[in-house]
Amino acid sequence: MRDGPPTPERLIPEHLIHDIAAARPTTIADYMAWANTHYYATRDPLGAAGDFTTAPEISQMFGELIGVWIADLWSRAGAPPFRYVELGPGRGTLAADALRAASRFGCAPLGIHLVETSPTLRAAQSARLPEAAHHDEVDALPDDAPLVIVANEFFDALPIHQYVRTTAGWRERMVERQGGKLVPVAGTVSADEAVPPALHRRPEGTIVETAPVAAAIMQRCAFRLARQGGAMLAIDYGYAGPAAGDTLQAVRAHRFADAFTDPGEADLTAHVDFTALAGAARPAGLTVSPLATQGDWLRRLGIDARLKALVAAAPDRADELKGQRDRLVTADAMGDLFKLIAATAPGWPQPAGFADAEGASHE
Numbered sequence: 001m002r003d004g005p006p007t008p009e010r011l012i013p014e015h016l017i018h019d020i021a022a023a024r025p026t027t028i029a030d031y032m033a034w035a036n037t038h039y040y041a042t043r044d045p046l047g048a049a050g051d052f053t054t055a056p057e058i059s060q061m062f063g064e065l066i067g068v069w070i071a072d073l074w075s076r077a078g079a080p081p082f083r084y085v086e087l088g089p090g091r092g093t094l095a096a097d098a099l100r101a102a103s104r105f106g107c108a109p110l111g112i113h114l115v116e117t118s119p120t121l122r123a124a125q126s127a128r129l130p131e132a133a134h135h136d137e138v139d140a141l142p143d144d145a146p147l148v149i150v151a152n153e154f155f156d157a158l159p160i161h162q163y164v165r166t167t168a169g170w171r172e173r174m175v176e177r178q179g180g181k182l183v184p185v186a187g188t189v190s191a192d193e194a195v196p197p198a199l200h201r202r203p204e205g206t207i208v209e210t211a212p213v214a215a216a217i218m219q220r221c222a223f224r225l226a227r228q229g230g231a232m233l234a235i236d237y238g239y240a241g242p243a244a245g246d247t248l249q250a251v252r253a254h255r256f257a258d259a260f261t262d263p264g265e266a267d268l269t270a271h272v273d274f275t276a277l278a279g280a281a282r283p284a285g286l287t288v289s290p291l292a293t294q295g296d297w298l299r300r301l302g303i304d305a306r307l308k309a310l311v312a313a314a315p316d317r318a319d320e321l322k323g324q325r326d327r328l329v330t331a332d333a334m335g336d337l338f339k340l341i342a343a344t345a346p347g348w349p350q351p352a353g354f355a356d357a358e359g360a361s362h363e
Contacts, residue, residue: 025174025185028248029159029213031263036157038264040118046090051267052251054153055235055294055334056094059324061310063097065301066233069352070098070148071105073231076349082146082230084109087217088154089116092125092132098150110145138220146229146345149221155277156236156269158214160248163191165206170195173207175260182260196242207246209270215280222284222343231344231351232281237337238272240291247271274341281343289342289354295335297353298328 045051055062074082086095095112112132116122122134135141162173164186171186195208221232250259252266259268278288307325311318329335342351
């Protein structure tokens with residue numbers, strides 16, 4: 001592979017395939033990072049005309065309830081000045097809905113800060129939120145006030161490493177070209193130390209994933225919150241780890257696709273290990289909430305009451321609105337697969353929507 005960080009002009013699929021074929025196999029993590037950088041830099045992937053639809057695009061109720069959550073937390077924290085931050089904010093739909101809802105309670109941030117690298121999505125966000133400031137990374141965020149950080153379907157698109165159990169022990173999974181196709185293969189270097197001890201004795205063929213980039217970003221956010229105050233809400237599809245299994249997937253035109261065909265032309269994601277995210281936040285001294293499913297969290301925040309109000313205002317849309325609600329909360333849609341954790345700075349109150357925080361930690 002070429003040295004140096006990927007850039008959009010270097011990331012056309014032909015270049016990616018050529019690099020893998022001409023040099024050496026690359027890790028799943030590098031493959032995913034290069035492919036997704038090209039993918040997000042060259043299109044708006046959201047909506048019916050794109051490849052996938054996120055919760056904020058399904059219904060205004062999703063963003064509005066996040067706004068209620070922010071306003072409630074802010075009020076119980078003493079109504080301090082704060083900055084709204086969103087990681088990977090899509091088209092800006094969630095931020096617009098959340099801030100509109102929060103403003104009804106007198107909750108308005110000092111500024112809106114969007115961490116986004118895609119030029120295409122930055123343009124869409126600026127059209128919806130012209131007052132927002134863009135940043136390439138978390139480290140560039142202002143340090144003059146508490147931060148309320150929202151990360152919805154952000155961590156799932158970050159690169160993962162995969163390890164496979166072979167007859168010779170654990171090996172990192174790589175991508176190489178065979179017969180004109182890209183295929184995953186086991187590497188040749190021992191990777192025993194990279195696999196969580198609880199999973200070491202899994203049978204041959206088992207795949208284990210780690211996400212050090214996600215953990216590093218979570219840790220940066222956590223130390224910012226510890227210094228400045230505030231809270232973070234992470235929402236994604238995932239699980240409580242450690243767990244084994246291959247969760248790497250590609251989505252194109254709202255259908256699953258082969259993750260190793262046409263790199264850079266499909267959205268590559270993996271399930272998020274929320275236990276690992278929580279573990280990355282705790283060293284900063286943050287209190288981490290229990291894990292909640294999206295369905296339970298939205299019900300606790302009052303999605304059914306909000307649905308009732310919307311139906312009363314637009315009776316002709318009753319079926320459409322109920323369908324949106326069901327897609328967000330039912331177990332056979334997004335309700336159980338998508339999960340949330342919140343991390344709060346020392347001195348900030350317990351956030352709403354989570355079960356009794358008896359299991360929360362503040363270490």
